[in-house]
Amino acid sequence: MTSSPIPSTAVDVVVRMTSAANDFLNSLDDSQRSSASFEFSGDERYEWAYTPIDRNGLRFREMTDDQRKAAFTLMETGYSTRGAATAHRIIELETILGEWEKINDEVSRWERHTDRYWFSVFGTPGSSDEPWGFRVGGHHIGLTANIVNGDQVSILPLFFGANPAVIRHGDRKGQRTLVEEEDWARSLLTSMDTDQAKIAIVDPVAPTDILTTNVRSADPNIAPVGIGFGALQDAQRDQLVALVKHYVTRASDDLASNYWREVESVGFGDVTFAWAGPAAVGEGHYYAIRHPRFLIEYDNTQNGANHIHSVLRDYAHDFGEDLLAYHYRAAH
Secondary structure (H helix, E strand, O other), X not given: OOOOOOOOOOHHHHHHHHHHHHHHHHOOOHHHHHHHEEOOOOOHHHOOOOOOOOOOOEEHHHOOHHHHHHHHHXXXXXXXXXXXXXXXXXXXXXXXXXXXXXXXXXXXXXXXXXXXXXXXXXXXXXXXXXXXXXXXXXXXXXXXXXXEOOOEEEOOOEEEEEOOOEOOOOOOOOOEOOHHHHHHHHHHHHOOOHHHHHHHEEEOOOOOOOOOOOXXXXXXXXXXXXXXXXXXXXXXXXXXXXXXXXXXXXEXXXXXXXXXXXXXXXXXXXXXXXXXXXXXOOOOEEEEEEOOOEEEEEEEOHHHHOOEEEEEEEOOOHHHHHHHHHHHHHHO
């Protein structure tokens, strides 16, 4: 595992984030700003979840229309165009999930609503001397940005989920969310011959969730190993690389480019792909992609295998820990 930080050529995205964060904060009254603002130090910055629990920060419901627009503008600075569109689609699924639960007479302890998302800012946006950041959290959205030295950014861990993954009622029946995450991995698996599949499939039953859950630091050894990159054919290697890049490019273009250069510098020789569960569509399944730098996990087992959790975790770069370590060493 390399200990060098991700390259720090993210000035443009920092400018966008700073402007959007200040616009958001300046749109709030004193009470709202108090709810949305936190010190950068302490444990609150590390709190994130993908379940529908309440969290700290300013809830979308408590904002005016103009404030909501400013909040979403801030959120979108962390994502690529595709990533932002996916995030909005995931949020819209809350209404559809609530409708589906009513159709099936399911009583949920959670209110299903698109306004159950919380926005938080840590520290002072625009400070070149002190780190700052922001967080957007709610059901199946996990975005945390940490900005260091005015030009270094981490938005990891980066989580997307979907429930329902396939809409099963109404005008949008049949529409899917996180399509490539599922289809590309299954295509890779089904392209394997018998000997390859025996190595790649580590368990006939998938775990009920991603194994890293929402812990602060991901364990590099928690996920299964499966088949190594060297045991794949050329076309299969291309498929695996494309799947990894799909996760990386959820982030804004400049951040994704920086991260991809770091991934390529380490290489794919030690990458592994593991699958658990049947290969058949509609059956509960899980996969993990292990790399010396990061771990990708995906799980679709809940609600009749129609409920996806997927995440990119970096052992050193989550919450900007590598950037902060270099920053504090330089400062002292």
